Amino acid sequence: MAMENMNGQIVNAATGEPMKMKNCHQCHKMRSDADGNCVTKKGATTCVLKYCPKCLLTRYGEIGEELAVNDNWVCPKCRKICNCSWCR
Numbered sequence: 724m725a726m727e728n729m730n731g732q733i734v735n736a737a738t739g740e741p742m743k744m745k746n747c748h749q750c751h752k753m754r755s756d757a758d759g760n761c762v763t764k765k766g767a768t769t770c771v772l773k774y775c776p777k778c779l780l781t782r783y784g785e786i787g788e789e790l791a792v793n794d795n796w797v798c799p800k801c802r803k804i805c806n807c808s809w810c811r
Contacts, residue, residue, distance in 0.1 A: 748800065749778035749807045759790050761798035772798050782806060 745757035754775045761770035776787030783799055790796050799805040 745773045747775040747778055748772040748798075748805070748809075749774050749782060751807075751809075756787070758787055759798055760796060761801055762795055763797055763801035770798055770801055772800055774798065 745754060746752070747754050747757045752775070754773075757773035757775045759772065759774045759779070761772060763770040774787075779785040779787050779790070783804070800807075800810055
């Protein structure tokens with residue numbers, strides 16, 4: 724569970740520790756659970772896009788927890804099937 728502290732940071736409600744928030748490429752919301760380690764290379768760097776579990780499941784039928792153990796996952800954008808408003 725996340726909450727905002729007095730400094731405007733998003734922190735873990737139980738521990739008070741700052742949470743690493745990532746922007747979901749699909750819904751564009753800042754999420755602590757956005758994940759995905761796409762292996763597609765773009766020049767010298769690897770794709771950095773993240774998707775939240777809800778978007779992966781509802782939009783693409785993929786289970787977010789399975790991505791953490793998949794070393795060969797390619798994100799929807801790199802597969803050219805992304806249907807977010809930016810990619811359409």
